Amino acid sequence: xxxxxxxxxxxxxxxxxxxxxxxxxxxxxxxxxxxxxxxxxxxxxxxxxxxxxxxxxxxxxxxx
Amino acid sequence: xxxxxxxxxxxxxxxxxxxxxxxxxxxxxxxxxxxxxxxxxxxxxxxxxxxxxxxxxxxxxxxxxxxxxxxxxxxxxxxxxxxxxxxxxxxxxxxxxxxxxxxxxxxxxxxxxxxxxxxxxxxxxxxxxxxxxxxxxxxxxxxxxxxxxxxxx
Numbered sequence: 658x659x660x661x662x663x664x665x666x667x668x669x670x671x672x673x674x675x676x677x678x679x680x681x682x683x684x685x686x687x688x689x690x691x692x693x694x695x696x697x698x699x700x701x702x703x704x705x706x707x708x709x710x711x712x713x714x715x716x717x718x719x720x721x
Numbered sequence: 722x723x724x725x726x727x728x729x730x731x732x733x734x735x736x737x738x739x740x741x742x743x744x745x746x747x748x749x750x751x752x753x754x755x756x757x758x759x760x761x762x763x764x765x766x767x768x769x770x771x772x773x774x775x776x777x778x779x780x781x782x783x784x785x786x787x788x789x790x791x792x793x794x795x796x797x798x799x800x801x802x803x804x805x806x807x808x809x810x811x812x813x814x815x816x817x818x819x820x821x822x823x824x825x826x827x828x829x830x831x832x833x834x835x836x837x838x839x840x841x842x843x844x845x846x847x848x849x850x851x852x853x854x855x856x857x858x859x860x861x862x863x864x865x866x867x868x869x870x871x872x873x874x
Contacts, residue, residue: 665728665861666817668751668767672735676837693836694782700764706818709753711767712839716736716747 673713681709689713724866725822727815727851729753731860732767748860752842753817757824758787758809765817766840770853770862774843777813777830783840784809784832791832807832815847815864825850 673679677689678696682703690696693710700708731748738745751767756779763786768777784791789809796803811830815822825846847853851864 665730667730668732668753670733670735670746675736691836692782693780694786697763697766697783697786703764705764709765709767709817710763711732711751713734713736714747714749714769714839716734717739 671711671713675713675715678710678712681711683707725816725820726866727752727822727864729862729864731862733860750855750862752815752847752862752864754840754842755814755821756783756787756840757812757814758789760788761786763787768840768842770842770847770855772844772848772853772855774841776843776845777811777828778806778838778841778843779809779811779830779832780836780838780840781807781832781834782836787811789832794831797831797833805834 669684671679671681671686673686673689677691678693679686679689680696680700688699696710700710729752732751734747734749735744736747750770752770753765754768755765756763791807791809794806794808797806809830809832811828812824812826813828814824828846850867850870852867854863856862
């Protein structure tokens, strides 16, 4: 029988102010800031498996 | 390095398309990762996988959080300009939800003074350790460990 291809992990959807770093807890944005360090400090307060810090990219931008 | 393969659907970020003025979804090849220094580690972050960048680039405030020892380095050349930068070393683990690669240690990174760019995950080291495929028609990517490659860079 043909082996089933592994399913891709879905990184989900995120919305927020363009250019901001956001803290996402269980899929919900709980804070945003231009300061990545502050968002990382805030993320420490949540259970590691529930939280991700990401950035809202500017649409149509190129980075480096 | 653990021989884990990874498959990630692109991150979806709804936004107004500056070219058309209309709302639409943008999809980005983000990769979940944890960055570490000798002093501390981040919670889960997402970095932009970028085959056009030579290596990993961090904005300064990420480096501040990690308390990295920064060493002044020549500017990065980008299209039409140069950007001031520092050099540092970190460890990085790829993955999420309890499924992570072994740490890729002693990774050279560039740190830019600004905070406006995302974490850039360029070719060194990820593209040297994984066979990476961007599957844009399906908004997803694959990272398959390259046989015989070590995470010790």
